[in-house]
Amino acid sequence: MIVTLTLNPSLDRTIEIARLTRGSMTRATATRLDPGGKGVNVSRALAAHGVPTLAVVPCGGPEGEQLTELLKLEGIDVGAVPVSGRTRSNVSLVEPDGTVTKVNEPGGSLRQEDLERVDEAVLSAAVDADWVVASGSLPPGVPDTFYGRLGRQLNELGVRFAVDTSGTALAEALEAGPALVKPNRDELAETVGFRIDTVADAIRAAEAMRAAGAEAVLASLGADGAVLVGERGARWGESPVDRGRSAVGAGDAMLAGYLAAGTSGSEPLVEALSWGAAAVRFPGSRMPGPSDVDRARVRVHPTPDLLRPLSGPHHEHGMEQIR
């Protein structure tokens, strides 16, 4: 079983519009609502593939109730921890050329007693877990040391810990020696303090993250695929997408694919890339199931082209690269 922890889950509203014009009224052409947050998405992708998973989420207010309802409708086991702060809503505005403008709320505050109950929920579920995955931003009230401390507790239990976050929370988590981290290009650059312009830069940054404590680094590079750096060296692969709809949640689907490979015996980088590319083909943060994943399109390069420049500038969702 794979346990996910999303300390700052969300209701993700995706609104498709013809064109975003600041300061004017725009009518939506389509809209969808997904249960959201990075760990939540990992659980959704795993569940869609029949991989046992539990999503631990603090839930507050009517939005929290709606989140648990939506997750249950997708057949996901939810470890809901009731909290007083309201669950947030995040909005993505999507234009026909694929440009995504995203607004993420900070999320309701968590108090010390909320965090203790979250800890309890994760650690009791961890007893039966192959992995615990902590993903996403920390809501107000949560110290940057939270993931690092959780990682050390999981190490003592002998449970593998994966983390996908940013900033100081990521730097602190590295010190706990996680089995896996999944930075994107911006998170790599922010952590190591140099620009990531080529595959070689990404590999060098991933090596620096290993030196800081991570056992393996799955660094996602948007349209340029991903590098996997671990004790067996560095590998780079890609999975081109012709017609992408939304890269929101693609990193979460990719992480889910990597973890699922451990339970099925498949090649982790191929699973990661094929699940990530499948998510990009869907609107909003819809997660792919088995029939959506096309492993034949994945190219893992035996020798990475180190000098290959990465496409586009550093970006959050990068859909301008998909036409």
Ligand SMILES: Nc1ncnc2c1ncn2[C@@H]1O[C@H](COP(=O)(O)OP(=O)(O)O)[C@@H](O)[C@H]1O
């Ligand atoms: N434009 C794209 N074309 C093909 N694959 C993509 C594209 N954008 C994202 N992906 C896939 O999704 C993965 C995660 O995307 P990325 O934007 O790097 O992460 P995150 O969503 O965490 O910011 C990539 O490694 C890649 O496999």
Ligand SMILES: O=P(O)(O)OC[C@H]1O[C@](O)(COP(=O)(O)O)[C@@H](O)[C@@H]1O
């Ligand atoms: O916790 P954060 O960093 O605010 O991110 C939350 C958002 O991340 C998502 O999980 C999508 O993640 P990515 O686009 O980074 O893959 C959304 O569902 C959610 O709105």
